[in-house]
Amino acid sequence: MTGVFQALSNVILPVVIVAGLGALLAAKFPIDQLTVSRLTLYLLSPALILDVILKTPVRAAEALQLGAAYLLTLLLCLLLGYALGWGGPEDRKRSLSAGVGIWNSGNMGLPIALFAFGQAGFERATVLFLASFIGMYIFGPAVYTVGRGGSDPLTFLKGMFRLPAIWVAAAAMLLRALHVSLPEGATRGVSLLAQATLPMVLLALGLQLGSGGWPRLGGRIWAASAARLLGGPLIALTCGKLMHLSTMNLQVLVLSASMPTAVNALLIAREYGADTETVAAVATLSTLASVLTIAIVVTLLPLIR
Template sequence: MLQALSTVLLPVVLVAGLGALLASRFPIDQASVSRLTLYLLSPALILDVILKTPVQAAEALHLGAAYLLTLILCLCLGALAGWGRPAAERRSLSAGVGIWNSGNMGLPIALFAFGQAGFERATVLFLASFIGMYLFGPAVYTLGRAGSNPASALRGMVRLPAIWVAVLAIVLRFLGVTLPEGLTRGVSLLAQATLPMVLLALGLHLGAGGWPRLSRALWLGTAARLIGGPLIAYAVGRGLGLSALNVQVLVLSASMPTAVNALLLAREYGADTDTVAGIATLSTLGSVLTIAAVVTLLPGLG
């Protein structure tokens, strides 16, 4: 399993490292990179995933609901880890714990651990992660901020196109509408560019700002993400009566490190990007050991 993890982690480190090298040599407009991902590439990925996911609707809804409940509890755990810290840092700790990397790490590791059946269910979680991230991420970064209110948080959620694209894709799939081949190929091309661009964004931030300053809050946030996440997922999966395989896939997904998309949202909403980037970096490095431990324990979770 460690060998499999290294084959997944090495490309992540390589792409992010190249982004860091680039940002250390040249001035890069990181806001433009973030917006390109948030407003164009991520919606294309959501559309592509929804139209191609083979899991039955009822099972997908059950699993997706378990994911969203896990996400909400992890957001609360992150806020608890930031108790007593400045409000901006506490919000970023909440996002860093609650928004995890179920895509470019979660999908291949699920395939290694469970085969095609697990991969298909991990794809459902990947989709749920996008919907949950774009629903709750803006709220986490805006609620409680000076001048903010529930209405402004709602506007922050609905102005991101990912939510509208998800609704459109679900309607198209429900109606059995098949898009023209040329259109689906174009969407797939954009979707394939999403994950590399997200990793480059993390590298660009680290290259411009340097290695994160290690603080007690960062260590707590990282521990909450890598240890608290899978524990919460297990409790939610059993509590909602998921099948053994779905519980295992949910726990594995929740053991992933912080998603770089949390950093993109933090930049878009003017939040504490250094804290999010720090948790993303530490949790990605630490996940080599913690994911290996989770995979070892997974057979006993059925």
């Protein structure tokens, strides 16, 4: 248990530092947040996806099973978030959906999985991180485009393929299938961009908070944060049981789904002109509250069979 709290403190403190510096910068200087978001969405995030796919050892059968369980969990979490906004404006319902359905399986999920399970769990968490990253760039845009601009299915497809992450993921998987390696210089360039992704994402959250002040934490924000941190792992447990995951895979899925809202959800909301204030509020509150809730989930993981 002490190790878990140490892992959480080691993960949360860098998040607070980087986001806090971004907030201070935005409070002092006018920052073009849309440009920062687009640098991340169109350049850094695709580089991270390419880097992860080309370097991560993935067992096909296990990856497909974990990916399917993740997908089912994601869809149910998106629906839960949307339901929490019932009776409110459409923009808020969609942003609550993204806040509950898109979680931080990367810079929080991976190190905590390593502390909780060791290398075997870390490898499975990496598979989930890859699945979540691809899923985020498929369903994130879909949250903000489906049902808008008419019912034409092309609206959904345009929203999904507007961001290059999907194209890059497909290209990277093809390279792996063909056993084609990039030149060393290109690989190093991709790795440099990938390493810049997570700091830039956290800075984007800080910029949002610094320019808009501390978010207003209304009842729906608290409910969405609770749904993300408590409802997420419960939904993952149910989905994992339905998919007949092994004990290790089930525990890793539940732990991943207990992570707070991903800041990338905020970047996607900004790119599509959505309710960024709601997404930023859920991301902030769920990240701070996750220090306690993740510790509880980790304590209960041995009971999951």
